[in-house]
Amino acid sequence: MLPRLSPLLRNSPMARAVSRATTPLPLPTLSPATTLSCLHSPSSLSFAPKPSNFNFFLLTNTGLFNKKFETFSQENYRCTVWASHRGYRKVRRRPEAARRSKEKDLELSVSICIEEGLPNDPEILSIAELLRLNVPTAMKFAFDSLKSSTFKTRDEAIADVGGFDSIELSVMLCNDEFIRKLNKEWRDEDHATDVLSMSQHVPGLDLPILMLGDIVISVETAARQAEERGHTLIDETRVLLVHGLLHLLGFDHEISEEAEAEMDKEEGVLLESLGWKGKGLIQSAYDAETTMNHHMGSSDDRMKEGSLRFYKPKFSYIFCDMDGTLLNSKSQISLTNAKALKEALSRGVKVVIATGKARPAVIDILKAVDLAGKNGVISEFSPGVFLQGLIVYGRQGREIFRSNLDLSVCREACLYSWEHRVPLIAFSNDRCLTLFEHPLVDLLHTVYHEPKAEIMPSVEHLLSAADIQKMIFLDTAEGVAKNLRPYWSEATGGRANVVQAVPDMLEIVPPGTSKGSGVKLLLDHLGVTAKEIMAIGDGENDIEMLELASLGIALSNGSEKTKAVANVIGASNDEDGVASAIYQYAF
Structure with missing residues (x-):
C-alpha cells in the first residue's frame, strides 16, 4: 500500500x-x-x-x-x-x-x-x-x-x-x-x-x-x-x-x-x-x-522533555562552549539546558565541552545538575578541550596535548599586574595563581567556579611554581576594551595571542593555539570527521570551532564576528539557547 x-x-x-x-x-x-x-x-x-x-x-x-x-x-x-x-x-x-x-x-x-x-x-x-x-x-x-x-x-x-x-x-x-x-x-x-x-x-x-x-x-x-x-x-x-x-x-x-x-x-x-x-x-x-487542554502540534513540541526519542541523531558529537553559551548570564546552567543534554546523551549523542575554563571548574558546575561523572558530559575520564585549547584530553581522559605560555610573556604580565594593580590569574594545570587579593579574583572562583586562586608572595614565586598555560587579566569591560586589549595586542609581539571569551576578561595564550585547533586535534585523535559534529558557541574564541563543524550555531548573545560565520543564530544563553539548538537541529 x-x-x-x-x-x-x-x-x-x-x-x-x-x-x-x-x-x-x-x-x-x-x-x-x-x-x-x-x-x-x-x-x-x-x-x-x-x-x-x-x-x-x-x-x-x-x-x-x-x-x-x-x-x-x-x-x-x-x-x-x-x-x-x-x-x-x-x-x-x-x-x-x-x-x-x-x-x-x-x-x-x-x-x-x-x-x-x-x-x-x-x-x-x-x-x-x-x-x-x-x-x-x-x-x-x-x-x-x-x-x-x-x-x-x-x-x-x-x-x-x-x-x-x-x-x-x-x-x-x-x-x-x-x-x-x-x-x-x-x-x-x-x-x-x-x-x-x-x-x-x-x-x-x-x-x-x-x-x-x-x-x-x-x-x-x-x-x-x-x-x-x-x-x-x-x-x-x-x-x-x-x-x-x-x-x-x-x-x-x-x-x-x-x-x-x-x-x-x-x-x-x-x-x-x-x-x-x-x-x-x-x-x-x-x-x-x-478542559482547555487542546493541543496543536508544532515545531515547538521538540522542546518538550522526552521528544527526542522520536528522532534519529543527525550528529555523533556536540561540541559546546561554557561561558556565554551553556551558562547563562549568572554563570549557571539552567534545568532546561541540563535536560536537553541528558536527553541527547540518552539518544547516543556524545557531548564534548570546549571551553576556556579549567577542567575542575567544568566538573564542579555540571555536578550541580547531575551531568558530571561516568554517564554525564564531563569527568576525569572523558575527552574535552580546556583553557582555550591549551590542554586537550582524549580517550579515557588522558592528556593528549598541552601548550605553555612563553616565560618572558608571563613575567611581563605579572609585572604589569603588580605595577598597575590590575588583577591577574595564571592558569597552571588545575591550579590558579595570583599576586594579590582582589574582589574580581574571588569572583572567578565564586561565580565562574574556577579553582580558588593561590596568592604567591612574589612574581618569581609565581613563575617558578609550575608551567603556565594562560593568563587572564580581570577588569571592567571598558578597561579591557580601552586599555588592556590595545596594550597587550602590541606588547606580546608575536610571542602570544590575546583572546576574549567575555567582555571583562582578557586572556593571553600561546601563539598558534586556539579552541578550534584543540577541537581539530581531538577529532583526529577520536577518528571523528567534522561532518559528524555540531558546535555551539558565542565568543570570538569559538569562531574556528563553529567554522570547523558541520553545523555551527552561534547564540544571539554572541559577538557579531561569531554570528557572521555561524550557520545558524540561535536563542540567547538566557533563553536556553543550547537546549533550543539541540531540540531543533541535532535530531
Missing part, C-alpha cells in the same frame, strides 16, 4: 514485521479520488466499504527475505505472516479448491511500517509488533459491525467487502516532522497532527483486491495525547488506528453533526468490542476542549 510512499520504503534489517520509510520529500499529489477531513488538532483523511461472510488470511511484511511462512490462529480466522519485498505487493493465488469453497476466504494483507526518521525505540518496535495482530483484528470487528448495523451518513463507495478476494491496508508509524510534511503537502495545513488516513479505493473498478488505504500515525503526538489522557502509548495508538480505519470505511465527522455523532458512537463500539482502553478520538477531543 502507501503508493505515494511506496518508492520510499525499505525492508527493515531487523527480524520484525516492520518496514521503514525514508525521508518523504518530494511527494506526489493525491489522486482526486481521495478526500480529506480533520478533527480540530487531530486530523484525518477518508473513504468507505461494506462486508459479508468470510474467513481471514493475514499477509504482513516481516521485513525478512527468507520466504518463510508462519501460520497462527487468532479468534476465528487464520493469519499467514508473509515475508516479501516492499512496494506494490502481489497477492498469492489460493488453490482452486479454496476459491470454490462454500464460505469464501478473504485475505487481509497488512503492512506495519516505521518511518526512517524514527529511531529503534524499544516501545515503538513493540507497538509495531502488537499492531501486526491488532490491525487485522480491528478490521474484522469493523467489517462485522458494518454488516450488522445500518448507518445514515457513511459513504458506501465500497458496497461489499466480501466481494473481494483480498484487502490491503498499510499502517505507518512516524514522528511529528514527517506527518507535518504530509499534512502540509496533502491538506495545506502546516502543523503536525495525530493521524492521517488516505483511501486508495476507486469506485467502479472491478478488481479482486480492495486497496483499502493507508493510515499514518504520529507516535510523537500520540505520546503527548496519551499522557494528557492518562493511558499508555499503545492505548492511544489503538484509538488513532480505530479513527483512521473508520475514515477509510466511509465515516466522516466533518460533513454534519449527525455524521460526527455516528462516527463518535462507532468509535466507542469498536473500542469496546476490541477490549481496548480509551475513549474514541472524537470524544477525547471534546474532553480536551472542555
Whole structure:
C-alpha cells in the first residue's frame, strides 16, 4: 500500500514485521479520488466499504527475505505472516479448491511500517509488533459491525467487502516532522497532527483486491495525547488506528453533526468490542476542549522533555562552549539546558565541552545538575578541550596535548599586574595563581567556579611554581576594551595571542593555539570527521570551532564576528539557547 510512499520504503534489517520509510520529500499529489477531513488538532483523511461472510488470511511484511511462512490462529480466522519485498505487493493465488469453497476466504494483507526518521525505540518496535495482530483484528470487528448495523451518513463507495478476494491496508508509524510534511503537502495545513488516513479505493473498478488505504500515525503526538489522557502509548495508538480505519470505511465527522455523532458512537463500539482502553478520538477531543487542554502540534513540541526519542541523531558529537553559551548570564546552567543534554546523551549523542575554563571548574558546575561523572558530559575520564585549547584530553581522559605560555610573556604580565594593580590569574594545570587579593579574583572562583586562586608572595614565586598555560587579566569591560586589549595586542609581539571569551576578561595564550585547533586535534585523535559534529558557541574564541563543524550555531548573545560565520543564530544563553539548538537541529 502507501503508493505515494511506496518508492520510499525499505525492508527493515531487523527480524520484525516492520518496514521503514525514508525521508518523504518530494511527494506526489493525491489522486482526486481521495478526500480529506480533520478533527480540530487531530486530523484525518477518508473513504468507505461494506462486508459479508468470510474467513481471514493475514499477509504482513516481516521485513525478512527468507520466504518463510508462519501460520497462527487468532479468534476465528487464520493469519499467514508473509515475508516479501516492499512496494506494490502481489497477492498469492489460493488453490482452486479454496476459491470454490462454500464460505469464501478473504485475505487481509497488512503492512506495519516505521518511518526512517524514527529511531529503534524499544516501545515503538513493540507497538509495531502488537499492531501486526491488532490491525487485522480491528478490521474484522469493523467489517462485522458494518454488516450488522445500518448507518445514515457513511459513504458506501465500497458496497461489499466480501466481494473481494483480498484487502490491503498499510499502517505507518512516524514522528511529528514527517506527518507535518504530509499534512502540509496533502491538506495545506502546516502543523503536525495525530493521524492521517488516505483511501486508495476507486469506485467502479472491478478488481479482486480492495486497496483499502493507508493510515499514518504520529507516535510523537500520540505520546503527548496519551499522557494528557492518562493511558499508555499503545492505548492511544489503538484509538488513532480505530479513527483512521473508520475514515477509510466511509465515516466522516466533518460533513454534519449527525455524521460526527455516528462516527463518535462507532468509535466507542469498536473500542469496546476490541477490549481496548480509551475513549474514541472524537470524544477525547471534546474532553480536551472542555478542559482547555487542546493541543496543536508544532515545531515547538521538540522542546518538550522526552521528544527526542522520536528522532534519529543527525550528529555523533556536540561540541559546546561554557561561558556565554551553556551558562547563562549568572554563570549557571539552567534545568532546561541540563535536560536537553541528558536527553541527547540518552539518544547516543556524545557531548564534548570546549571551553576556556579549567577542567575542575567544568566538573564542579555540571555536578550541580547531575551531568558530571561516568554517564554525564564531563569527568576525569572523558575527552574535552580546556583553557582555550591549551590542554586537550582524549580517550579515557588522558592528556593528549598541552601548550605553555612563553616565560618572558608571563613575567611581563605579572609585572604589569603588580605595577598597575590590575588583577591577574595564571592558569597552571588545575591550579590558579595570583599576586594579590582582589574582589574580581574571588569572583572567578565564586561565580565562574574556577579553582580558588593561590596568592604567591612574589612574581618569581609565581613563575617558578609550575608551567603556565594562560593568563587572564580581570577588569571592567571598558578597561579591557580601552586599555588592556590595545596594550597587550602590541606588547606580546608575536610571542602570544590575546583572546576574549567575555567582555571583562582578557586572556593571553600561546601563539598558534586556539579552541578550534584543540577541537581539530581531538577529532583526529577520536577518528571523528567534522561532518559528524555540531558546535555551539558565542565568543570570538569559538569562531574556528563553529567554522570547523558541520553545523555551527552561534547564540544571539554572541559577538557579531561569531554570528557572521555561524550557520545558524540561535536563542540567547538566557533563553536556553543550547537546549533550543539541540531540540531543533541535532535530531
